[in-house]
Amino acid sequence: MYYFTEEFEEKIRCFTAAAAMAAPWKPLLLNAIQTNSNLKHSSFFQLATIGSNGRPTNRTIVFRGFENVSDRIQINTDCRTSKVEEIKHCPFGEICWYFTDSWEQFRINGRVDIIDESDPDPLKLQQREKSWFASSLKSRLQYLGPSPGLPCISEETSSSHEYSLDPSSGPVSAFCLLVLDPDQVDYLNLKSNERISFTYKQDGDGNKRWTSKKINP
Amino acid sequence: MYYFTEEFEEKIRCFTAAAAMAAPWKPLLLNAIQTNSNLKHSSFFQLATIGSNGRPTNRTIVFRGFENVSDRIQINTDCRTSKVEEIKHCPFGEICWYFTDSWEQFRINGRVDIIDESDPDPLKLQQREKSWFASSLKSRLQYLGPSPGLPCISEETSSSHEYSLDPSSGPVSAFCLLVLDPDQVDYLNLKSNERISFTYKQDGDGNKRWTSKKINP
Numbered sequence: 001m002y003y004f005t006e007e008f009e010e011k012i013r014c015f016t017a018a019a020a021m022a023a024p025w026k027p028l029l030l031n032a033i034q035t036n037s038n039l040k041h042s043s044f045f046q047l048a049t050i051g052s053n054g055r056p057t058n059r060t061i062v063f064r065g066f067e068n069v070s071d072r073i074q075i076n077t078d079c080r081t082s083k084v085e086e087i088k089h090c091p092f093g094e095i096c097w098y099f100t101d102s103w104e105q106f107r108i109n110g111r112v113d114i115i116d117e118s119d120p121d122p123l124k125l126q127q128r129e130k131s132w133f134a135s136s137l138k139s140r141l142q143y144l145g146p147s148p149g150l151p152c153i154s155e156e157t158s159s160s161h162e163y164s165l166d167p168s169s170g171p172v173s174a175f176c177l178l179v180l181d182p183d184q185v186d187y188l189n190l191k192s193n194e195r196i197s198f199t200y201k202q203d204g205d206g207n208k209r210w211t212s213k214k215i216n217p
Numbered sequence: 218m219y220y221f222t223e224e225f226e227e228k229i230r231c232f233t234a235a236a237a238m239a240a241p242w243k244p245l246l247l248n249a250i251q252t253n254s255n256l257k258h259s260s261f262f263q264l265a266t267i268g269s270n271g272r273p274t275n276r277t278i279v280f281r282g283f284e285n286v287s288d289r290i291q292i293n294t295d296c297r298t299s300k301v302e303e304i305k306h307c308p309f310g311e312i313c314w315y316f317t318d319s320w321e322q323f324r325i326n327g328r329v330d331i332i333d334e335s336d337p338d339p340l341k342l343q344q345r346e347k348s349w350f351a352s353s354l355k356s357r358l359q360y361l362g363p364s365p366g367l368p369c370i371s372e373e374t375s376s377s378h379e380y381s382l383d384p385s386s387g388p389v390s391a392f393c394l395l396v397l398d399p400d401q402v403d404y405l406n407l408k409s410n411e412r413i414s415f416t417y418k419q420d421g422d423g424n425k426r427w428t429s430k431k432i433n434p
Binding site: 044047 | 256257258261263264265266267268271272273274275276277307309310311312313315317322324326362363364365366367368369412414430431432433434
């Protein structure tokens with residue numbers, strides 16, 4: 001009898017810990033993704049980073065899903081883009097994701113991890129490979145093109161038509177996976193005029209957990 | 218005869234100077250605004266700034282037109298939002314404006330000027346007033362609400378229904394005009410796969426002018 005109680009208590013403890021760890025903004029985001037899924041651009045958001053000159057920079061990015069079952073956000077990019085260099089200098093980013101149909105905005109701030117081919121962690125390399133194969137062949141071909149942001153030498157080089165790639169080949173050198181680990185999320189619903197601020201921080205017991213509060217829109 | 222030639226030459230000089238000063242990206246942007254004008258969200262863009270903690274921040278903003286006939290971009294905001302404090306610390310911002318119908322992106326970087334009620338320049342105050350009256354009464358009412366970003370005290374305070382405002386009253390204290398003066402624009406067309414980088418810089422004669430180059434997308 002005592003044995004079962006202890007096991008049960010342990011389960012409750014695990015469940016409570018998991019619930020405390022779970023990101024309470026994630027169901028809101030999943031719902032917005034679902035509600036707006038009829039629009040191609042609903043998987044696009046803007047990622048702000050800090051440029052090498054200390055000024056903010058900002059560009060449109062495609063959402064590539066969450067890392068496994070976590071709340072970490074995946075982005076595919078070319079190692080040769082300036083944002084990768086920028087993130088090496090200042091490893092923080094803020095996503096602004098506005099859903100044009102449901103009028104919801106998520107501002108997601110966190111540390112960005114760069115996973116390129118030189119990463120020493122085999123699990124991260126596996127994640128990079130998974131993301132490579134999850135993207136379309138057309139997307140993959142872009143990484144074979146000339147260096148993004150450099151002067152255009154000829155009309156032809158800007159097109160990916162001339163490149164070919166074996167669909168079973170793994171990620172090329174230029175392919176890079178960025179993983180944003182959120183620790184601050186600001187949710188705004190312009191239809192209900194509600195705004196919630198979510199923060200991931202240490203509680204009294206030294207455990208990290210998400211807290212939320214309603215704030216003025 | 219000589220008189221007319223001189224006058225003509227002066228006209229040519231003025232015209233050339235004006236052409237050199239004119240922002241070559243502006244016709245592209247005006248065309249994108251026009252092409253996408255059927256979509257309400259086409260007047261929304263994302264503005265990145267640098268937060269007080271040194272991290273990038275990012276939020277959706279409504280385009281409020283150009284300042285007079287210039288290429289400076291106007292934004293209305295509440296003086297009490299954190300972005301105003303952020304811009305006081307680092308007066309630079311990057312707009313990322315993605316047009317979902319025409320698949321065009323403009324990344325517009327520049328210095329941001331804050332025009333609040335305490336501005337000593339009467340012309341700037343006039344501009345602020347003009348922008349106040351150009352916005353809808355519903356928009357104006359938002360500036361009477363509780364401080365944005367602060368904890369929400371009650372359900373009622375988050376709504377602007379209870380406030381009223383004389384349509385002929387000038388801007389309230391909380392109303393602030395931001396003016397972004399672009400000096401770097403990155404244009405990307407995802408349909409034609411073209412990308413152009415525009416930079417405003419000093420030429421050999423010490424005059425500032427826009428230059429442009431095609432870069433790899």
